[in-house]
Amino acid sequence: MKVLVTGATGFVGGRLVPALLAADHDVSVLVRDRDRYDPPDGVTVFEGDVLEEGSFEAALADVDAAFYLIHGMGAGGGFEDRDRRAADNFATAASAAGVTRVIYLSGLGVDDDDLSAHLRSRREVERVLAEGNFDLTVLRAAIIVGDGSASFRMVRQLASRLPVMITPQWVSTRVQPIAISDVIEYLVAILDVPETADDTFEIGGPDVLTYREMLIETGKLLSGREPFVVPVPFLTPRLSAYWVDLVTDVPASVAYPLIDGMTTDVIVTDDRIRSLVPIELTPYETAVRRALEEAEGVTIAADARAIQGDR
Incomplete structure (x- = not known):
């Protein structure tokens, strides 16, 4: 084709x-x-x-x-x-x-x-x-997990740079991240599945997590330590966007619109794609480990407690 x-x-x-x-x-x-x-x-x-x-x-x-x-x-x-x-x-x-x-x-x-x-x-x-x-x-x-994803870059840098985080309430929002490898597999596979033409599908990984859980899991994989996350009610999306702008290198023009959407759950409610394109979905921990290895040039221990290799 x-x-x-x-x-x-x-x-x-x-x-x-x-x-x-x-x-x-x-x-x-x-x-x-x-x-x-x-x-x-x-x-x-x-x-x-x-x-x-x-x-x-x-x-x-x-x-x-x-x-x-x-x-x-x-x-x-x-x-x-x-x-x-x-x-x-x-x-x-x-x-x-x-x-x-x-x-x-x-x-x-x-x-x-x-x-x-x-x-x-x-x-x-x-x-x-x-x-x-x-x-x-x-x-x-929703969030695509991989080296180069702006959304995941925010999560990774927050988890690595702030061992103690005073965070907005949106850390309790639920999200269904998906590994970049799974996204690519879906995109390639649907070319050969005529039933996927002229339709809309939702795709997500096997894990539904809060942003807090994503930050904690990513922090553990990065340093072997679990970051301490404290949500507070007075950090609005706009104020938290300034906070992210200060702590990460994600451009404000990208960070602000992304954060604006973090106040509502983003999870799959229609999984029809699973029967049409039955791929083996990647767990969040595995997807994060692969992304960190690609970004950091290190080997991430499978038990999520240590990092081996030169930083």
């Missing part, structure tokens, strides 16, 4: 491209700067920007399926408008090119009036893409 990956330089796209190659797909990518992308052997590279009509359409010629992995949040304020315009341009171009299928990785969360700006933007992108003349498959995920 001829497949196009947008966002190929990102956290998910960078892992998806080699996985698609390993599955014997004909892979091309769309990047904004060809000189800053080192493609795997066999990948065709197109340069363009979905915000600029006329710059990217050639990448869609003769494509069977396209992965839409573009999000504008990291570019600062106004990401909602950028995401909407980018999705509209892409849907129009993909429809004109005769693309049969588009796959979009969105965010997990209940559709109600309390959606954060981040999740509202994801839902708007889903709506815009759904207007295209192709089958749209949406996978909704």
Whole structure:
């Protein structure tokens, strides 16, 4: 199958491209700067920007399926408008090119009036893409655990830099994180499962945890010590965003929208994907250990009490 990956330089796209190659797909990518992308052997590279009509359409010629992995949040304020315009341009171009299928990785969360700006933007992108003349498959995920994930980077740095944390009330919010390896496996597998076309699915790992439990587990794996987490009621999402900005290196433009969505539970309520794509899900502890090993260049002990290797 001829497949196009947008966002190929990102956290998910960078892992998806080699996985698609390993599955014997004909892979091309769309990047904004060809000189800053080192493609795997066999990948065709197109340069363009979905915000600029006329710059990217050639990448869609003769494509069977396209992965839409573009999000504008990291570019600062106004990401909602950028995401909407980018999705509209892409849907129009993909429809004109005769693309049969588009796959979009969105965010997990209940559709109600309390959606954060981040999740509202994801839902708007889903709506815009759904207007295209192709089958749209949406996978909704909560925190993706892996080296390079902004959400997990916040968790890792908080757990490693603050042995005692005075935290916002959102540490009691429940979340269903998923390993990046499982996300990639889902994305590749659905290409061969026709029943997943033109539908929306929720994906998550096997563990439902609070953010407090995630911080504690990550801290134990990092140092062998359990961080002390004390939630307090007066730290609003906005105040806690300033706190995260001070303690971690996650850009404020990314941290603020993410934290805004941490006040409501994000867990899988529809697990139909499990019967269509029956993969073995990775436990949170295993996913964290792999992410830390990749990020830190160390071997994390399986008993979660020690770290071996040079720091």
